[in-house]
Amino acid sequence: MDMIIKDFCTAWQTLDAELICKHLDESFVYDSQWVFSSLDCNGYKEYIRGKFQTLKNNNAQLEVSIVDDPYFGGKMLAMKQGETPIFYRIKVKDGKVIKGDMCMF
Secondary structure, three states: OHHHHHHHHHHHHHOOOHHHHOOEEEEEEEEEOOOOOOEEHHHHHHHHHHHHHHHHHOOOOOEEEEEEOOOOOOEEEEEEOOOOEEEEEEEEEOOEEEEEEEEOO
């Protein structure tokens, strides 16, 4: 889990989607408070590659760190682009990421 969360953090810091994609299980599901429907593994890979490209094109400045998850224990990502922090939780099973949740708390 530690290596995986570090890879997710580095992926967001460097905008390298492949650091995330390599850890996703085929059963992976992504949910976000800002997106109306869930994404499956292939849908998320397409989404995150496109999102990172858009961020690169816009020279976006992100602050990304690994923090303790006060609600579920373990670690999660804390990200800021501008003033509002958001959090990215992942769930790992058998060494692969099966769930990703982007939320504001």
